[in-house]
Amino acid sequence: MTSEQRITLENAAKEAFEGMRAYHRSEIDHKRDAIAILTTVLAGNGGLVAAGFGALSRASAIGxxxxxxxxxxVFATTAILVQKxxxxxxxxxxxxxxxxxxxRAQS
Known part of the structure; x- marks a missing residue:
């Protein structure tokens, strides 16, 4: 193997590694964003549950x-939202x- 071929091969390997790292970073970022959104949804549901407990004290009047x-x-909406x-x-x-x-196929 000539030095030029070795340099070309090393450059291709570096490029493939950078592509793989970018892919994994992107995957981690997408998951982190989804977790942040789900946390917000569940926190909102916590507020609804707290409000619901207030309504329970008047359940006999409300029915x-x-x-x-x-x-x-609330349950169905949350389930659909989480699934989406x-x-x-x-x-x-x-x-x-x-x-x-x-x-990777082009490399």
């Missing part, structure tokens, strides 16, 4: 029906993975 409907609505956040995060990670595969 259990409206309280149950609100609880089910997780799905969007996974799509971003997969898109980055596909770009990395293209980059």
């Amino acid at each position: 259990w029906g409206p309280i149950a409907i609100i609880a089910i609505t 956040i997780m799905s969007a995060t996974q799509k971003k990670i997969e898109a980055d993975g596909n770009r990395y595969k293209e980059f």
Whole structure:
């Protein structure tokens, strides 16, 4: 192997390593962002639960029906929102993975 070939090979290896590192950094960033969003959603739900406890003291006046409907609505909305956040995060990670595969194929 000539020195020129070795330099070319070393440069290609460095470029591939940098691409791999960027891909992993991007994956970590996407997951961190999703965790931050989910934390915010769950904190908001904590506020709703606290408000719900206030309503429980007046449950006999309000009736259990409206309280149950609100609880089910909050649960369903949260479940759908969490699923959408997780799905969007996974799509971003997969898109980055596909770009990395293209980059790796070109190297």
